[in-house]
Amino acid sequence: MAAEVLAAAGRRVSVFEAMPTFGRKFLLAGKSGLNITHSEDYGRFRTRFGASNGRLAAALDGFTPADIRAWAEGLGTQTFVGSSGRVFPTVMKASPLLRAWLKRLAEMGVTLLPRHRLLSLTPGGGLFETPDGEREIRADAMLLALGGASWPRLGSDAAWVAGLRHQGIAIADFRPANCGFDVNWSDAFRSRFAGEPVKAVRLTSEAGVTQGEFVISRHGVEGSLIYGHAAALRDRLDRDGVAALQLDLAPGRSLERVAAALERLPARTSLSNRLRRAAGLEGVKAALVRECAPAIAEADPAEQAAAIKALPVPLLRPRPIEEAISSAGGIAWAGIDAGYMLTARPGTFVAGEMIDWEAPTGGYLLTACLATGRAAARGIDRWLDEGSGVR
Numbered sequence: 001m002a003a004e005v006l007a008a009a010g011r012r013v014s015v016f017e018a019m020p021t022f023g024r025k026f027l028l029a030g031k032s033g034l035n036i037t038h039s040e041d042y043g044r045f046r047t048r049f050g051a052s053n054g055r056l057a058a059a060l061d062g063f064t065p066a067d068i069r070a071w072a073e074g075l076g077t078q079t080f081v082g083s084s085g086r087v088f089p090t091v092m093k094a095s096p097l098l099r100a101w102l103k104r105l106a107e108m109g110v111t112l113l114p115r116h117r118l119l120s121l122t123p124g125g126g127l128f129e130t131p132d133g134e135r136e137i138r139a140d141a142m143l144l145a146l147g148g149a150s151w152p153r154l155g156s157d158a159a160w161v162a163g164l165r166h167q168g169i170a171i172a173d174f175r176p177a178n179c180g181f182d183v184n185w186s187d188a189f190r191s192r193f194a195g196e197p198v199k200a201v202r203l204t205s206e207a208g209v210t211q212g213e214f215v216i217s218r219h220g221v222e223g224s225l226i227y228g229h230a231a232a233l234r235d236r237l238d239r240d241g242v243a244a245l246q247l248d249l250a251p252g253r254s255l256e257r258v259a260a261a262l263e264r265l266p267a268r269t270s271l272s273n274r275l276r277r278a279a280g281l282e283g284v285k286a287a288l289v290r291e292c293a294p295a296i297a298e299a300d301p302a303e304q305a306a307a308i309k310a311l312p313v314p315l316l317r318p319r320p321i322e323e324a325i326s327s328a329g330g331i332a333w334a335g336i337d338a339g340y341m342l343t344a345r346p347g348t349f350v351a352g353e354m355i356d357w358e359a360p361t362g363g364y365l366l367t368a369c370l371a372t373g374r375a376a377a378r379g380i381d382r383w384l385d386e387g388s389g390v391r
């Protein structure tokens, strides 16, 4: 995005990428349809970035969800609004958009250099590993957009952290975001239900109350319902050492209704029949109750109803960052000026997930990455105009 803005402003731009091809994580995001932005009211959209809402506002205002849709359309990719308000390309993949985008950049005169890995920053640029060996490349201004720390095998391996810290740049440790969690499932539960979706349940955490579905994994829990609560649950685990999902397995029935239905059943009714007849629970949902409330069979109807409506599922830890959709942490805002320049390294700018912000899934991540890329490009353009960068 930055390359596109700078080339349009008449700057000479080269893009260096460590991997043999560009945009691998963008392509992976395309495997689940490429949720590129969100159609909700823009005032609401701007509040999805937690502590970074204020710092990201100007960049988002400069490239709104509507702008993203128009930009994609300009590259031949029509978009549509899914039932959840999320926006996707109609082709539900990223490759045509990425192909058209790289073609446009090349036509604008941008030099695209894959297999060029930035090894370290030098006073006037950077030292790169290239197919022809190590080379120092100098530039009037440089933008780092090296990504966060999730899915490192796609390229964003956060190997840059130590070098930048050495230069006095404050960087918050990377932590998994939009991630699953480990749960100490019994062997019997794991072998029977791993891979099974748990549909139409309500989840409560410090992040609020949402309804949706998640998946039982071999290690624990994952899926969209969990990701929306992942930051709150991860922070709780960090802070208190304990956290649990609080699940309402029968969101369509009130606690009183479930309790009254259980009360009416004859005392000798088996637990399976009680769960099915009073709350409609079968299969994985009934098994979850047995797994997480092992004394349920002996409990009285009020306690049984409470377990069905607010089942605690204790979490051990987030899944490793290698598996997370995104990462929290990165370069601290305090060291970045309004034009996205590192105050400790005039002439070096930053954008994307390598900055310390996080957001839920829903298209917010790509939107903010694209928007900060454009904002940083405007910062670079201004800085060069002021003559600060011209050597």
Ligand SMILES: Cc1cc2nc3c(=O)[nH]c(=O)nc-3n(C[C@H](O)[C@H](O)[C@H](O)COP(=O)(O)OP(=O)(O)OC[C@H]3O[C@@H](n4cnc5c(N)ncnc54)[C@H](O)[C@@H]3O)c2cc1C
Pocket: 016, 017, 018, 019, 022, 023, 024, 025, 026, 028, 029, 030, 032, 033, 034, 035, 036, 037, 116, 117, 118, 119, 145, 146, 147, 148, 150, 151, 154, 155, 156, 157, 158, 160, 324, 325, 326, 351, 352, 353, 354, 362, 363, 364, 365, 366, 367, 369
């Ligand atoms: C499975 C999955 C699905 C996702 N789905 C969505 C989605 O639907 N919607 C959404 O909004 N977000 C989604 N995301 C998140 C989104 O893809 C990322 O937030 C976004 O790609 C980050 O963009 P970025 O440019 O900051 O970093 P990246 O896309 O990670 O790009 C950084 C680039 O820098 C390169 N690089 C790193 N170090 C060096 C170096 N030293 N020298 C040279 N190059 C280097 C890397 O190879 C990489 O290509 C998904 C993520 C994953 C893992």
